[in-house]
């Protein structure tokens with residue numbers, strides 16, 4: 001046995017639309033590392049990157065682990081085998097694996113990671129980074145997974161959430177997930193505000209179970225280990241599950257929207273926020289999607305708000321002159337549409353008074369005066385009072401100066417939910433003795 005060393009392990013893009021899941025691979029690797037007697041220095045980290053890039057796997061999530069081990073060489077070889085064996089390369093996965101054997105992470109790792117949160121980083125940039133920094137890398141296919149693998153190691157938390165993911169037994173993969181929706185509703189109520197986005201009360205819809213063939217049965221998102229563990233005790237499922245693992249994550253933090261767009265960063269697939277003045281009254285198109293343009297520091301920016309977000313009705317009530325701050329992802333121009341920002345939230349900063357010109361009201365009779373003909377003024381037909389000009393009538397606005405975010409069902413992994421607005425979690429201390437990882441008996 002050699003001297004124990006700190007090893008960071010990052011991997012990404014092991015799954016495809018058709019199956020597997022990077023978090024499940026992490027669970028299998030952790031199970032192996034525990035058997036080997038590795039010491040864990042932190043929760044497994046599940047880092048979601050820019051959700052608006054075109055070639056993302058389902059959630060664009062990468063995983064990293066930080067351990068102490070006496071036998072790094074053996075462990076690296078074994079993990080390479082895990083990645084080769086369990087990645088869904090047949091269905092388009094391009095897995096990347098990175099090892100970094102140092103106690104602390106240099107700041108250029110973190111810078112790389114921060115860019116991957118909102119920009120389009122291509123695999124060649126990742127390969128160059130690996131070469132320049134002498135990283136041990138391993139990849140299959142085109143190596144796209146290296147971006148997330150490096151990013152997950154370099155990521156530094158400023159706020160975080162936890163997610164408890166439970167896994168199914170292999171015999172159940174691909175079968176329907178049966179869970180009592182009442183139990184999910186109860187769980188959400190009892191653990192509020194320490195869990196979030198579990199149940200959509202408006203649509204009576206369970207939000208913790210995925211629908212694909214992957215090995216995850218459910219994922220409960222929240223703030224504290226105890227709350228997640230007690231949440232799982234309230235849930236009632238029809239099948240015996242294989243085990244669970246708690247990840248520390250940037251989900252629910254709006255991490256991809258930290259970037260403030262400038263003229264030069266408003267590029268296709270970039271995510272961020274920008275403030276501006278609404279240039280014209282919004283247009284509602286077929287299907288209920290809303291389109292409008294904004295003036296952002298003298299440049300015109302096209303915006304789209306899709307019906308599914310649940311905030312299209314807010315957007316349709318904007319008028320020319322409103323000041324808003326919005327966030328989302330830039331879509332590439334197509335034949336029909338120009339480059340456009342797909343909105344993920346609308347923060348109304350200032351509402352313009354909505355007035356229309358109308359015939360004056362007679363102060364004596366409280367009745368609308370009639371026009372006497374072009375440029376002839378107005379007269380009350382009851383008392384004969386005369387007025388020269390039209391008056392401004394104020395129409396009450398249907399929206400307020402506040403933050404509007406999508407319905408929970410339309411949330412992305414990174415979307416900050418209502419319960420987390422204005423709230424940061426900085427203190428989930430990792431305690432190896434808690435039940436952050438568990439393989440259930442039988």
Ligand SMILES: [Zn+2]
Pocket residue numbers: 362363364365366367380381382383384385
């Ligand atoms: Zn009158």
